[in-house]
Amino acid sequence: MISDPLMLAIVVFGIMFFLLLSGLWIGFSLFLSAICGMLLYKFNLPPTISIWEKIGGLIANSVWNSLNSWSLTALPLFILMGEILYRTAISTRLLNGLLPWLTKIPGKLLHINVVACSLFAAVSGSSAATTATVGKITLSELSKRGYDKNLAIGSLAGAGTLGFLIPPSLIMIVYGVLSDTSIGKLFVAGIIPGLILASMYSGYIMLVALIKPDVTPKTEEEYTLKEKIIRLKDIIPVLFLIFIILGGIYLGYTTPTEAAAIGVAGSYLLALIYRNLNWQNFKESLFSAVKTTCMICFIIMAAAFLSQVVVFIGIAQALTEYIVSLHLSPHILILVLGLMYLFLGMILDGISIVVMTLPIVLPIVVASGFDPLWFGIFLVIMVELSQITPPVGFSLFVIQGISGEDIYTILKATFPFFLIMITMVVILVLFPDIVFYLPSKMIQK
Template sequence: MTNLGMIELSFILLGVMILLLGSGVWIAVSLGLVGFVAMALTTSLPLGSVLATTTWSASASWTLAALPLFIWMGEILFRTKLSEEMFRGLSPWVQWLPGRLTHVNVIGCGIFAAVSGSSAATCATIGKIALPELDKRGYDKSLSLGSLAGSGTLGLLIPPSIPMVVYAVTANVSVLQVFLGGFLPGLLVIALYSGYIIIWSLLNPTKIPPRDPPMPFRQKLRESAKLAPCLLLILAVFLSLVLGFATATECAAWGVSGALLLAWWSGTLTRKNFLESIMSATRLTCMIMLILAGAAYTTAAMAYTGIPAALATWVQGQELTPSMLALYLSIMYIILGCLIDGISMIVLTAVIVLPMVRQAGLDLVWFGVYLIIHVEMAQITPPVGFNLFVLQNMSGRDTFTVARAAFPFFVLLLVAVFIITEYPQIVMFLPKLAFPD
């Protein structure tokens, strides 16, 4: 145990993380080793005991029980070609837009986000469908990866969202109000992403394949009819959650049952597809849960170092207007997003940040959506952005190549934060409409 200052300790830990990742060490192992170094430098507690308790708590979380179910639901849709039909149903309607099928990444992630509640699950499911198709057609790899990484974060902003539930419990606000607050900002982010793709495509016309031959309107409708099973499944799961008929985990189980039923009804569910969907979902879940376990240990270590609390205390010590407070909190959360996972960002800083937010007169529902957008940023911020790891495994590219591709979409999330800060009614319109009192 040493008496290092906060700045020196922060640079040491960041350097260790970059060195390990650059050396090709597994992500989860890198996170665990950083946590080990942090604990060794700042506390005399038994490192093994902390490792055991934190990793078990992270793996045995009831809220995370929905994750493998939603991933399996996506695998069923993918293996039985139902999700491919969703891709084909959307494709005819975006051919006229500059960027063409890359818009399907954005819209498809937006649709799947309405049932997944997980950024990694959304990114993985839509990525499994979209990446091979975009590669086959010759779309720019950087735009394909970046749009998937950015759009995958919609799984956190468009309800149901696990981080939204965590925030609502922590801040003692209505879960449904936070869910409703995320709708319009979710549409705003979708519009920003599609707008960027349009501008990029106009500036780089040679990197976008030519438009497919025109399709008659009736044929477009026939192709779009293939969206109906997926949309009905999504609508059923979503309404069950929003109307309070079921928890997120129960909705995930219903979603898997519905996906299996639709696959059986369409005649595309075979024994081979069924077993492959289970095995693939298991592998992806193990990858994500192993990373979560490593992140949990690092998060516990960060709490002992006092770095997150020190950042929050520094912000509290400044006499700031609400807009300046939002700016400083953004800086703090962006830095934290490079070190810890999103749920830990919410929990570790809540004790200090929430009283400041109340004192500044900011609505806690609005702040919840503001915070979730920063959690989205953390998903595409190296060195611990989960979406980057998912796409790294799916594409075979290294983490920092995927991070460079995702950077424009990180900037667009910052733009979304600025817009909802200047126009908070974008967040508050639906909650106030549903709860006028």
């Protein structure tokens, strides 16, 4: 039995990392780590109550409280919307519509990854779906047209992670539920940082194209104004869907859950209009959405149980008091947390990082004077970084499957965009008002 909470924290998190590295499911790893923490703690229970009864009661309570949330119903709906768009011709039409408008910009069609990922992220909410959908179309097309392979792969890896930052975002929904932060405000708060990050990606591409003109082909593709306007018919439906979803939330007409339901209906309507919705892709979208939702919900309820145990046996309070006793300045604290998230990104996926660390980190961050809304956007960007951090950067594996390139080539191509994201984190710390501006103007429902 261990009575010191700090020693118990080391043991519990050591067990958790051992289970995760052994390949056990994340949800089971979190459950077992929490149970081990309960068994190792020195309790003073009445003779009539066994430790297993206490554990069972905590599991029942945490599972019910974590999943009994109206806000969480937005999660499966946004996942389903992304699956529909991924399996229909909507994404292909979006890219075809963007092509004529990018040929005169330095870097030309290399910007297609950034623009297409930004637009697709705003209707899918998933970085994996964004990277896979856009990458399947753009990488082969850019290669055939003679564009630089490394810049094409790097821009896809960087821009593909925008699915977490540009709303609707699955990570924001999970964070909002676990931290009791307004999901609508989180969605709106992510818009400006997302657009800034996308602009930084495009700025880098333009800079490289000006310094090294050979990254783009010599031949010019000419489009008349009439052809450009005709191609708008492929962009406008997606833009309208984005406006309906985000405009409803921003103007206070809909909650995030209602906006998600509208988004599903809108994506089905577009698929029907484009005559690309058949029984096969309809069934696949439903099955995939159910599987993804179940996986995320299992992790959420396991993390909620671990969170309760961490509080119940005093680990959260002990860690908070210890870090507060170090008298770290707020910026040093954020630096330490940033390095911790970079390390975790090497071995865990994004959702796991959020649900594992939030019970410990959030009280410390709030005690240091940071707003949970700001920290949510900071955490989302750190999760984006984890998507392209070796060896478990999920976007890296998605791109490897699409491109057929070796992981070293992908890492080399991705590194400049990794540094751009680090720069975005610094900007977020130095200028926090970019997070608060739009939510302060938001009409609440």
